[in-house]
Amino acid sequence: MSIQAMRKDTVAILGLGKVGTAIGFLLKSSGYRIVSIASRSASSLSRGITYTGGKPYKNFSDAAAQAECILITTSDDAIASVCEKISSKGSINPGKKVIHMSGAGGLNLLESAHNAGANIACIHPLQSFADVEGAIKNIPGSTFGITAEEKIKEWSVQMVRHLGGIPFFVSDVDKPLYHIAACIASNYLTTLMHMVQEIYQSLGLNHEDAVRAFWPLVKGTMSNIETKGTIQALTGPVSRGDIGTIKKHIHALRNKMPSFLEAYSILGILTADLGLEKKTLSPRNAELIKKILEGGRENEQTGQHE
Numbered sequence: 001m002s003i004q005a006m007r008k009d010t011v012a013i014l015g016l017g018k019v020g021t022a023i024g025f026l027l028k029s030s031g032y033r034i035v036s037i038a039s040r041s042a043s044s045l046s047r048g049i050t051y052t053g054g055k056p057y058k059n060f061s062d063a064a065a066q067a068e069c070i071l072i073t074t075s076d077d078a079i080a081s082v083c084e085k086i087s088s089k090g091s092i093n094p095g096k097k098v099i100h101m102s103g104a105g106g107l108n109l110l111e112s113a114h115n116a117g118a119n120i121a122c123i124h125p126l127q128s129f130a131d132v133e134g135a136i137k138n139i140p141g142s143t144f145g146i147t148a149e150e151k152i153k154e155w156s157v158q159m160v161r162h163l164g165g166i167p168f169f170v171s172d173v174d175k176p177l178y179h180i181a182a183c184i185a186s187n188y189l190t191t192l193m194h195m196v197q198e199i200y201q202s203l204g205l206n207h208e209d210a211v212r213a214f215w216p217l218v219k220g221t222m223s224n225i226e227t228k229g230t231i232q233a234l235t236g237p238v239s240r241g242d243i244g245t246i247k248k249h250i251h252a253l254r255n256k257m258p259s260f261l262e263a264y265s266i267l268g269i270l271t272a273d274l275g276l277e278k279k280t281l282s283p284r285n286a287e288l289i290k291k292i293l294e295g296g297r298e299n300e301q302t303g304q305h306e
């Protein structure tokens with residue numbers, strides 16, 4: 001089915017936070033009719049309506065009753081209870097579609113709607129949204145993980161395409177792994193950057209100067225990953241097999257910032273595997289580096305180098 005060929009469902013949005021509001025705006029812009037919206041707080045509702053349009057409702061069930069497709073974009077913890085509420089109040093007729101957008105949650109969050117005859121799916125934008133405007137800007141071009149019942153798989157793909165996104169099917173069983181990768185890419189990357197910032201701050205830079213100092217390095221690395229892939233983008237002492245440098249790092253961390261030593265070592269061990277794959281690191285040096293990082297004292301004492 002072409003993008004244009006699919007008739008666009010009427011939509012209800014339950015939960016006008018960042019994602020609900022931005023998705024509502026983009027769906028409306030691509031020709032979906034947002035017929036109803038509901039949110040827990042009056043402030044979210046009045047802000048959201050300026051983006052999404054649609055008739056505002058005080059309760060979720062009344063809003064859900066108006067539309068063929070119901071998007072539950074509340075916080076993750078509220079999805080199942082909102083779904084149960086609208087399902088028990090008769091707002092779900094067989095054939096309606098009920099969707100959530102959580103990366104962590106599976107289809108089980110929508111079980112009550114499924115039992116009421118709805119077709120259910122999770123359509124998750126693989127993106128990080130700090131505010132509504134950012135979400136509106138970044139959703140087009142983002143990949144969406146789709147976990148859907150067979151009947152609405154193709155429909156889900158079309159909705160993602162209408163949002164300007166790139167669809168990708170994820171089975172319900174693989175959802176936790178899918179979400180782990182998203183957390184590493186976004187949250188753990190942030191934690192890594194925070195570690196870098198703390199190290200530079202410990203050398204006397206203020207927060208702003210610290211970010212300014214390492215940001216070009218991060219941007220350059222990201223750009224290399226995007227254009228060359230992770231293996232070819234790898235540089236640095238582990239990939240070169242500079243064992244002396246790695247020993248100095250461990251020594252410095254042990255003395256100055258011991259709380260980072262474990263993370264540095266674990267990441268270094270994983271980095272050695274990338275160096276092996278890139279073939280810039282010999283198997284013997286990879287072995288030595290891993291031993292040093294695992295706390296192999298004999299290597300540190302004998303100072304074996306290749």
Ligand SMILES: NC(=O)c1ccc[n+]([C@@H]2O[C@H](COP(=O)([O-])OP(=O)(O)OC[C@H]3O[C@@H](n4cnc5c(N)ncnc54)[C@H](OP(=O)(O)O)[C@@H]3O)[C@@H](O)[C@H]2O)c1
Nearest residue numbers: 015016017018019039040041044074075078101102128129
């Ligand atoms: N932000 C991201 O980066 C991102 C990315 C991908 C997917 N998602 C997913 O998108 C969904 C929404 O996330 P968000 O970032 O838009 O969150 P958000 O901005 O914090 O908005 C959450 C919404 O949930 C509502 N809510 C919270 N607790 C509720 C409850 N107990 N009952 C009813 N409504 C409740 C809030 O209502 P009021 O404001 O009216 O109180 C608000 O509308 C989540 O499933 C999240 O996993 C988020």
